[in-house]
Amino acid sequence: MATAPRKTQTPGVKTAPVEEVQTTDQQADDALDAILGLPKDEQSTNETSSPSEPVEEDGAKKEYEEFLAWRQNKTEPVAPHEATSNATTPIIKRTRQVVGPNGWTTEEY
Numbered sequence: 001m002a003t004a005p006r007k008t009q010t011p012g013v014k015t016a017p018v019e020e021v022q023t024t025d026q027q028a029d030d031a032l033d034a035i036l037g038l039p040k041d042e043q044s045t046n047e048t049s050s051p052s053e054p055v056e057e058d059g060a061k062k063e064y065e066e067f068l069a070w071r072q073n074k075t076e077p078v079a080p081h082e083a084t085s086n087a088t089t090p091i092i093k094r095t096r097q098v099v100g101p102n103g104w105t106t107e108e109y
Contacts, residue, residue: 023031093108 095106095108097104098107099105
């Protein structure tokens with residue numbers, strides 16, 4: 001049993017008739033160029049594009065070497081943290097409430 005999709009109807013609202021617009025590929029391309037703001041001499045055509053320039057391997061290799069140098073400088077070993085013994089600061093001990101043989105009591109842990 002197939003059912004039609006449900007239509008939402010709001011009382012007092014009239015719907016406008018739907019017009020189908022037929023566009024050609026050239027009209028669609030012109031509309032896109034107008035949206036993107038391309039000048040007329042740079043508008044796209046449906047021709048195949050020319051092959052791009054080959055990637056310079058020397059430039060990519062140089063960039064990678066610069067990255068490795070930066071990475072090595074960034075990860076220099078850091079001196080380990082040394083705890084200092086300062087007798088003037090009190091050591092705070094942690095406590096918790098526990099039930100003992102004589103009732104509730106506090107113990108350090």
